[in-house]
Amino acid sequence: MAAAMEKAIPSLLSEGTLPIPGHVPPGLVFDFDFFAGPEFTYQPHQSLTTELRQRPDIFYTPRNGGHWVIGRMEDAGELVQDPATFSSNPAVSGGAVTVSLFKRIPIDQDPPEHAEYRKLLNSMLSPAAVRLLETKVEAFARDLVASVAAKGECEFMSEIAKRYSTGIFIELLGIPLELRETFVEWVDLAVRTADPAVSRQAYAKIASLMDETLEMRRAQPGDDLLSKLLTKTIGGCPLDQEELRGIGIVLFVGGLDTVVSLLAFIIQFLAEHPDHVRQLRAAPEDLPNALEELIRRNGINNLYRHIQRDTCFKGVNMKAGERVLLLYSVYGIDDRNVADPLTVDFSRPVSRHMTFGAGPHRCLGSHLARLELRMFLQEWLAAIPEFQLRPGPKLTHHGGKVMQLVSLPLIWPVATRVSQ
Numbered sequence: 001m002a003a004a005m006e007k008a009i010p011s012l013l014s015e016g017t018l019p020i021p022g023h024v025p026p027g028l029v030f031d032f033d034f035f036a037g038p039e040f041t042y043q044p045h046q047s048l049t050t051e052l053r054q055r056p057d058i059f060y061t062p063r064n065g066g067h068w069v070i071g072r073m074e075d076a077g078e079l080v081q082d083p084a085t086f087s088s089n090p091a092v093s094g095g096a097v098t099v100s101l102f103k104r105i106p107i108d109q110d111p112p113e114h115a116e117y118r119k120l121l122n123s124m125l126s127p128a129a130v131r132l133l134e135t136k137v138e139a140f141a142r143d144l145v146a147s148v149a150a151k152g153e154c155e156f157m158s159e160i161a162k163r164y165s166t167g168i169f170i171e172l173l174g175i176p177l178e179l180r181e182t183f184v185e186w187v188d189l190a191v192r193t194a195d196p197a198v199s200r201q202a203y204a205k206i207a208s209l210m211d212e213t214l215e216m217r218r219a220q221p222g223d224d225l226l227s228k229l230l231t232k233t234i235g236g237c238p239l240d241q242e243e244l245r246g247i248g249i250v251l252f253v254g255g256l257d258t259v260v261s262l263l264a265f266i267i268q269f270l271a272e273h274p275d276h277v278r279q280l281r282a283a284p285e286d287l288p289n290a291l292e293e294l295i296r297r298n299g300i301n302n303l304y305r306h307i308q309r310d311t312c313f314k315g316v317n318m319k320a321g322e323r324v325l326l327l328y329s330v331y332g333i334d335d336r337n338v339a340d341p342l343t344v345d346f347s348r349p350v351s352r353h354m355t356f357g358a359g360p361h362r363c364l365g366s367h368l369a370r371l372e373l374r375m376f377l378q379e380w381l382a383a384i385p386e387f388q389l390r391p392g393p394k395l396t397h398h399g400g401k402v403m404q405l406v407s408l409p410l411i412w413p414v415a416t417r418v419s420q
């Protein structure tokens with residue numbers, strides 16, 4: 001296998017990838033493009049795990065500017081606990097391939113400053129704060145499901161997933177109606193392009209929209225997260241415009257696209273597994289545990305860390321200024337941590353996963369995300385108990401930092417619709 005890949009390296013180089021650094025052993029070099037690789041197009045979880053199991057646990061790809069890839073959950077768990085070596089700040093690796101126009105707070109920060117900002121956000125996204133949103137989210141889910149139930153079909157991504165997540169989030173953040181569509185368009189571009197120039201341009205646009213929104217909230221405060229942020233302090237001082245913008249953007253980009261993706265993966269799975277739907281309908285009280293199993297099975301994020309100092313990690317020499325890719329999308333289906341990992345089994349004890357990340361940067365929005373997913377499933381399964389994929393071409397996916405279905409056409413028999 002390694003020999004075959006070594007042969008592939010010259011052709012990769014001719015495709016414009018950077019030369020492979022001298023300290024990288026040829027046996028650790030593999031062709032892996034997490035934005036556009038074929039393994040991300042169809043059934044990415046299956047394809048990725050099959051491919052990763054044939055490779056060393058840690059390997060190097062010359063794609064996307066060249067970076068290391070961490071294939072196993074245990075190694076990732078260790079790596080994220082060492083921010084002094086593996087930083088979250090893209091500037092450490094020159095910011096050449098990532099966005100360095102502004103600091104995305106707290107996601108681009110390292111200790112000790114990271115902890116202060118995280119604490120501030122934690123109170124706004126705590127389980128108690130999220131519980132207050134339950135009625136609103138439930139009503140929103142019910143209305144949205146009702147908008148398609150009688151039709152017997154929908155394109156789930158555009159008609160439901162994007163509208164659901166955007167609707168909740170935009171209200172939560174206090175983003176004015178007139179900016180909604182533009183915001184969503186630019187977020188799509190920011191997270192899905194492999195081209196750093198396009199990504200930078202998209203983030204710049206989001207930043208200026210965020211500035212506009214903050215201005216409006218300053219003039220007319222509401223009950224939303226951005227209005228609350230405007231009242232917060234760090235070390236006794238109010239947040240400055242750059243900090244407010246950085247936090248606002250992380251909340252928006254981090255909270256919107258992720259829920260869209262995970263919800264769609266879950267609905268796709270259920271559309272293909274009517275027995276699992278029947279189990280959920282028979283025991284709705286088991287939904288939280290079942291949901292956790294679906295979250296484990298359907299990770300979505302692939303994110304970088306930036307190497308601050310030369311290191312030897314698990315026997316692999318890495319140099320300052322390089323990057324490592326964490327495949328949070330597949331750590332929940334690592335066969336060293338869970339048996340028969342691709343199978344969704346609602347009766348198995350909740351298994352450890354990293355769909356929400358791990359370590360100091362573990363997702364701050366996981367309580368809100370779980371609430372959104374749970375409320376949606378509750379309403380969808382009550383109104384549309386028998387749904388399936390519309391027969392047609394195989395479903396395709398975008399790769400990148402947030403893996404996502406391109407489209408998800410569903411059908412269901414309207415006559416047998418059950419309302420509860």
Ligand code: HEM
Pocket residue numbers: 088106107108118121125250251254255256258259262300301303328354355356357358360361362363364365366368369
């Ligand atoms: C299904 C939905 C979601 C998934 C799969 C997800 C996943 C993640 C992951 C993997 C990280 C870790 C990033 C890293 O290690 O660098 C993260 C961080 C973060 N997430 Fe989420 N997320 C989701 C929903 C949300 C929502 C709804 C919000 C906001 C309300 C949110 C806000 C954040 C924030 C602020 C961070 C940064 C935490 C820090 O840097 O300390 N996420 N998320």
